[in-house]
Amino acid sequence: MSPHVLILGGTTEARRLAADLAARPGVRVTTSLAGRVARPGAVDGDVRIGGFGGAEGLAQWLREHRADAVVDATHPFAASITANAARAARAAGLALVVLRRPGWRPGSGDRWHPVPSLDAAADALPGLGRRVFLTTGRLGLAAFAHLTNLHFVVRSVEPPEPPMPPDVEVVLARGPFTVPDELALLRGHRVDVLVTKDSGGEATAAKLTAARQLGLPVVVVRRPPLPDGVTAVPDVTDVLERLGLTPTLP
Ligand code: NAP
Numbered sequence: 001m002s003p004h005v006l007i008l009g010g011t012t013e014a015r016r017l018a019a020d021l022a023a024r025p026g027v028r029v030t031t032s033l034a035g036r037v038a039r040p041g042a043v044d045g046d047v048r049i050g051g052f053g054g055a056e057g058l059a060q061w062l063r064e065h066r067a068d069a070v071v072d073a074t075h076p077f078a079a080s081i082t083a084n085a086a087r088a089a090r091a092a093g094l095a096l097v098v099l100r101r102p103g104w105r106p107g108s109g110d111r112w113h114p115v116p117s118l119d120a121a122a123d124a125l126p127g128l129g130r131r132v133f134l135t136t137g138r139l140g141l142a143a144f145a146h147l148t149n150l151h152f153v154v155r156s157v158e159p160p161e162p163p164m165p166p167d168v169e170v171v172l173a174r175g176p177f178t179v180p181d182e183l184a185l186l187r188g189h190r191v192d193v194l195v196t197k198d199s200g201g202e203a204t205a206a207k208l209t210a211a212r213q214l215g216l217p218v219v220v221v222r223r224p225p226l227p228d229g230v231t232a233v234p235d236v237t238d239v240l241e242r243l244g245l246t247p248t249l250p
Contacts, residue, residue, distance in 0.1 A: 003245065004028040006061075007086060009043065010036075010087055012203060013071070013099055015071035019044045024245070030065070036139075037157060039042045057168040058088035060066040067092070071239055073099040077137075077197055086227040098240045100232035101200040103223060104208060111217040115156075118143035121195050123217045128217045129193030133186060135207060136197050136221065141165070153189045176203035182210035195219045 005021055007014050009031040021029040022044035029045035032052075043079040052058040062070065064171040072085040082098065089096035106112045113128065115121045118140045125132060131151045134144065138160035145154065153159055155189075169189065185191075186207075194211045196204075198220050198234075211218050226232060233239055237247045 001027050001030045003243075004030070004066055006019045006065070006067045006070045008029045008070065008072045008074050008081055009033050010074050010078065011101075013101055013236060014071075015043055015101065016042065017071060017073055017099065017239055018242065020236060020247075021245075023211055027245070030067075034078075037083070037168040043233050052084070052088075055084040055087035055091070058084050058105060059091040060089060062094060067094060068096045069243055071097045071099060071243075073239075076100050076103070076199060076223045077221075080228075083227050086230050094243070096230070097233040097239050098226065098230055099236070100226075100234065100241050102234050103198045103200045104205060104220070107212065109215075110208070110210050111211075111215070113219045114125060114222055116222055118221060122147060124219050125193065125195070128219065129191075131190050131192050131195045134190040135204070135211065136195055141168075153185075153191060155185075177206045179206045179209045179213075182207045182211065183192065186214055186216065187209055191216065193217050193219065195221070198223050 007018055007029060010033055013048055014031060018029050021027050031043045031045060031047050033049045035049045052061050070085055070089045072082055074081050083241055085096060092156050094234045097202035112125055116138060122143045125147060134152050134154045135216045138158060141160050141164035144165050147165050152165050152168045153171060155173055157174045158172060194207060194216055196218060208218065233242060
């Protein structure tokens with residue numbers, strides 16, 4: 001019988017994995033999306049959208065849809081679904097593979113300020129600058145809402161909603177971004193400090209290079225830890241190996 005793999009998605013890596021699995025005869029793949037983005041990019045294989053109703057709901061879905069394995073390929077900051085995936089896979093007696101792209105590493109000349117949370121990033125900001133480029137996603141703006149004396153340039157795929165700081169300029173854009181794009185944005189908005197999550201990956205790394213070139217400080221929010229006993233693999237090839245499949249990707 002065809003193995004059925006559930007991918008918990010919402011990332012580029014999840015889409016790449018779905019494309020690989022969907023191209024294999026005899027493998028069935030379903031990607032699950034949270035439904036946060038109105039128009040998600042195309043995904044190969046089956047797609048389902050919306051929450052499962054916690055770990056129990058996910059475990060039930062896995063049983064009902066006769067899944068054979070779960071791959072958590074969600075964003076490194078999507079900690080709730082990752083915790084649910086670990087519990088649900090255990091409850092359903094299935095293999096879980098967690099795919100996490102590696103975090104970014106500071107290079108020579110970087111002025112990084114690592115912090116443990118968005119709240120800590122907000123605490124650090126007033127000492128670092130007045131014009132802030134905030135790239136932590138539209139759902140994390142509440143942590144900065146009390147900073148009434150700072151000017152924020154917020155970049156997100158879809159328009160942010162309150163609560164958010166009073167002095168906000170919104171830039172609607174979807175990556176990937178290039179270093180010249182980011183230099184133009186930082187200069188054009190006279191940004192003097194950048195805030196980012198340690199998302200990792202190529203698509204949004206150019207802002208870090210641009211900040212280095214301009215000598216700007218960067219507040220980097222560290223990743224939440226993985227659930228106890230869970231380890232992650234860094235790329236799609238490792239996931240395929242864990243699933244017992246031969247990599248076909250270039
Ligand atoms: P989260 O806090 O870990 O999850 C909150 C709830 O959303 C989960 O309990 C679950 O609801 C539902 N959910 C999350 N991911 C899901 C998925 N792939 N399929 C079905 N339900 C899902 O997650 P988040 O930070 O809100 O992120 C939501 C999605 O956006 C994730 O899939 C993630 O990959 C993507 N994303 C997140 C970020 C980020 O910075 N957090 C950035 C880019 C993309 P139930 O408990 O009802 O199942």
